[in-house]
Amino acid sequence: GQNIDQPTEMTATEGAIVQINCTYQTSGFNGLFWYQQHAGEAPTFLSYNVLDGLEEKGRFSSFLSRSKGYSYLLLKELQMKDSASYLCAVTDSNYQLIWGAGTKLIIKP
Amino acid sequence: GAVVSQHPSWVICKSGTSVKIECRSLDFQATTMFWYRQFPKQSLMLMATSNEGSKATYEQGVEKDKFLINHASLTLSTLTVTSAHPEDSSFYICSAVWESSYNEQFFGPGTRLTVL
Numbered sequence: 001g002q003n004i005d006q007p008t009e010m011t012a013t014e015g016a017i018v019q020i021n022c023t024y025q026t027s028g029f030n031g032l033f034w035y036q037q038h039a040g041e042a043p044t045f046l047s048y049n050v051l052d053g054l055e056e057k058g059r060f061s062s063f064l065s066r067s068k069g070y071s072y073l074l075l076k077e078l079q080m081k082d083s084a085s086y087l088c089a090v091t092d093s094n095y096q097l098i099w100g101a102g103t104k105l106i107i108k109p
Numbered sequence: 110g111a112v113v114s115q116h117p118s119w120v121i122c123k124s125g126t127s128v129k130i131e132c133r134s135l136d137f138q139a140t141t142m143f144w145y146r147q148f149p150k151q152s153l154m155l156m157a158t159s160n161e162g163s164k165a166t167y168e169q170g171v172e173k174d175k176f177l178i179n180h181a182s183l184t185l186s187t188l189t190v191t192s193a194h195p196e197d198s199s200f201y202i203c204s205a206v207w208e209s210s211y212n213e214q215f216f217g218p219g220t221r222l223t224v225l
Contacts, residue, residue: 033213042202042216043153087152097143097214101152 002026004100006088011106012078020073020086020103028093034062034073035087037102043087046073075105083107112136113205115217122193123225129189130220132203138183139205143214144176147200159186193224 004024012018024032031050035043049055049064049071061074073086088100112135122128132142141160145153157178159165165178177189186205190197200221204214 040200040219040221042219044216045213048213096158097155099153099155 002092002098004088004090004098006086006100006103008101009104009106011108012075014078014080014107014109016078017074017076018078018105020075020088020105022071022073022088022100024069024071024088024090024098024100026090026092026098029066030091030093030095032062032064032071033089033091033097034060034071035089037085037087039084046086078107080107080109111207111215113139113203113215113217115203115220117220118218119221119223121223121225124194125192127189127191128193128222129187130201130203130222132186132188132205132217134184134205134207134215137205137207139186139207140183141206142180142186143204143206144178144186144188145202145204147202147219153202156188190222193222195224198222198224 006022033048034046036046037043047062049062052064054063059076064071085102085104087102090098114133116131120128143158144156146156147153155168156171157165157167159178159180161180161183167173175191180186200219202219203217
């Protein structure tokens, strides 16, 4: 079966750095997405990785290792507004998006 | 660019009635649209995949006669919840993909349905 694992919940302090991990087992791979979802709102796109390595975009970076079936989202200089759920999603060989359950990130002052 | 709208944003209806939700891609032609449902504190659940001019592909366990999807044009897909019941109360989100977006899904703002 296809499976994506990420922690259910994480807590971090304002101004700090947090890393949210995602591991996946899918039938084929055509890219990995990270989305941010605030409560009661639709997801918004954060990053896309299809090749191994680190993609940096401002305070957010995303890393991918295809051989390990592993990705992480790194958030730096955390702000209170970063409190949200972070969803990892993988596109399989049929270009279907497989979603993780999401990681709820709680930022404390 | 790549804006997707949904209408209505929220709707309250009586049990047994039908509700139609519209999903529009405002500035691009969507080759494929997706409909998701999300219950509180749970992840997105794909309901169906819709391609313009063809029948939608429903996920296992989703009743196609209850959740009618029409994708009449490259910019509009509709989801009709027929004979709604309280257990259909949920957050319904659509997303759209266009050919050059490397499969990135652009999400609508969602529709919160409450069935009394």
